[in-house]
Amino acid sequence: DTEVTQTPKHLVMGMTNKKSLKCEQHMGHRAMYWYKQKAKKPPELMFVYSYEKLSINESVPSRFSPECPNSSLLNLHLHALQPEDSALYLCASSQDQGFRNTIYFGEGSWLTVV
Amino acid sequence: RKEVEQDPGPFNVPEGATVAFNCTYSNSASQSFFWYRQDCRKEPKLLMSVYSSGNEDGRFTAQLNRASQYISLLIRDSKLSDSATYLCVVVTGANNLFFGTGTRLTVIP
Numbered sequence: 697d698t699e700v701t702q703t704p705k706h707l708v709m710g711m712t713n714k715k716s717l718k719c720e721q722h723m724g725h726r727a728m729y730w731y732k733q734k735a736k737k738p739p740e741l742m743f744v745y746s747y748e749k750l751s752i753n754e755s756v757p758s759r760f761s762p763e764c765p766n767s768s769l770l771n772l773h774l775h776a777l778q779p780e781d782s783a784l785y786l787c788a789s790s791q792d793q794g795f796r797n798t799i800y801f802g803e804g805s806w807l808t809v810v
Numbered sequence: 811r812k813e814v815e816q817d818p819g820p821f822n823v824p825e826g827a828t829v830a831f832n833c834t835y836s837n838s839a840s841q842s843f844f845w846y847r848q849d850c851r852k853e854p855k856l857l858m859s860v861y862s863s864g865n866e867d868g869r870f871t872a873q874l875n876r877a878s879q880y881i882s883l884l885i886r887d888s889k890l891s892d893s894a895t896y897l898c899v900v901v902t903g904a905n906n907l908f909f910g911t912g913t914r915l916t917v918i919p
Contacts, residue, residue: 736912737911738897738909738910738911738912739854739909741907752906784851786853786854796841796842798844798856798859799856799899799907800856801853801854801855802853803852803853804852804853
């Protein structure tokens with residue numbers, strides 16, 4: 697079983713709603729990631745936090761807002777999403793951003809925007 | 811040109827067969843290489859890291875060819891449970907990961 701826990705597993709939201717996806721890891725990892733994955737496509741990087749600071753933002757629209765309250769938690773706040781934002785959102789973590797570190801994924805949150 | 815190119819398949823092979831996937835990468839400065847497995851509607855899970863010397867884990871063998879800039883995954887004696895999508899991952903710089911599109915494998919009884 698994955699040691700990266702994501703909630704909720706499924707979320708349906710309207711285009712005017714505000715919701716959040718949550719991610720937690722207790723492996724002592726200092727790098728945490730959000731990825732977006734559409735059907736039959738590979739995961740696409742959205743954000744990277746390193747030591748609780750945002751280090752990479754892959755030109756993600758502002759309707760997605762990440763937050764890292766502490767070294768174990770990573771949130772993704774969602775507001776005014778579009779139907780095309782429906783996807784699997786994967787949280788991941790690694791020991792740090794060193795290139796040899798394995799990235800471990802959570803089970804993902806399935807998001808449907810209606 | 812894509813950072814990582816991978817044949818999407820599908821590969822349909824009978825049980826017991828040997829199957830190989832290749833993945834090419836464009837950045838010669840790439841530093842780390844991995845194979846991940848992703849089952850339908852599940853998260854990617856690390857299958858193997860790939861080292862220059864090659865590495866083997868049971869029925870799975872991974873190879874890296876830096877000169878030709880490709881990595882490979884060989885699966886021997888395929889099992890039904892090997893059916894999944896196999897993603898190659900290439901790391902350049904500070905955990906700048908690039909995923910291949912994934913190769914879909916179906917092992918047929």
